[in-house]
Amino acid sequence: MHYLITGHTGFKGSWLALMLEMQGHTVSGIALDPPEKSLFNQAELSPIFKHDLRLDIRDRIAIKHAIEMIDPEVLIHLAAQPIVRESYRKPVETFDINVVGTLNVLEATRELKNLKAALIITTDKVYKNHNYLRGYVETDELGGDDPYSASKAAADIAAQSWIRSFAKVPMAIARAGNVIGGGDQAQDRIIPDLVNAYSSGNLPTLRYPDAIRPWQHVLDCLNGYLKLVEYQLSHGVSGEWNFGPTLSEKRSVGELVIAFAKSWGLEEKRWNMEIIEQPFETGYLLLDSSKARKELQWVDKLNFDNTVRWTANWYINPMKISSRELCASQIEIFMGV
Ligand SMILES: NC(=O)c1ccc[n+]([C@@H]2O[C@H](COP(=O)([O-])OP(=O)(O)OC[C@H]3O[C@@H](n4cnc5c(N)ncnc54)[C@H](O)[C@@H]3O)[C@@H](O)[C@H]2O)c1
Structure with missing residues (x-):
């Protein structure tokens, strides 16, 4: 099957592309250039793509031409401005990329002959x-x-409207929570912040140690996406689906930091608390994923402890193998679990 991933140069896109390639699929991608220290560059992923295109999803005409040229059988749209704090710095750009960009990608699928x-x-x-x-x-x-x-909620509503109005093939929406895993380099995300602090012998600075988040390993989230695509292909369904860890696995930011520090080999359970006034972030956020569990038979394979251990291990890299080999070996073990 030929998959097109938008946002393939990002954190989730890099893992997803490698997962699909290892399963024998053809993969193409559309995204912006990744930062130099990205997982995409570290793992040297460009050669695995049939088409590796660098385009802005806000450019409607260029996106239409590119998607028609690639002519995928499955589209997974990940490309977005995904950082809350960046959205406070660039609100209009965030809405433009996340809402209009999503509509541009959907519009570009209208004439596709092979899309399933x-x-x-x-x-x-x-x-x-x-x-x-x-x-x-x-x-x-x-x-x-x-x-x-708000921009993602608007994108979700816009996609639902587009799908109900124009879709000729099953089109679904997936809502997942905070994913963690090896290779994330994004600024203002907890794991990169911890890795940067511990690697340089500093204490991490936390904004919301008590905030509860549905922590999930990136491979569990992507496994959910792929199970949903299989289900769309076999049952012809559209709709919305949550993918979060079981509620018993919920933990606060502080608990995540303690578990990560332990996996890193640190005994100290300390951090700096940022005391300047913070932009608002939701304090308590959990998903009920019963629909995915019941209809897709999707379950998280990694519990909280393993999620943190696998993530820390990726950065510690005890076997000193390449980033690509690290990802491939975790994917292989994950698929066998
Ligand atoms: N990482 C998380 O914890 C998390 C949680 C919930 C939802 N998500 C969603 O998952 C998706 C992927 O997130 P991620 O963590 O991989 O983010 P990321 O920042 O690592 O990757 C974002 C990708 O989008 C691309 N992109 C950004 N702006 C673009 C533009 N204007 N035109 C074309 N491409 C553009 C980037 O080049 C990159 O490939 C996003 O839709 C995000 O909202 C992520």
């Missing part, structure tokens, strides 16, 4: 924040306070 399924990736942050103690279900109201969350 498409999957649009949004986030757990699309749900209107009620600080529910239960997990959010797919039918809950969407909303968003910070510009990132």
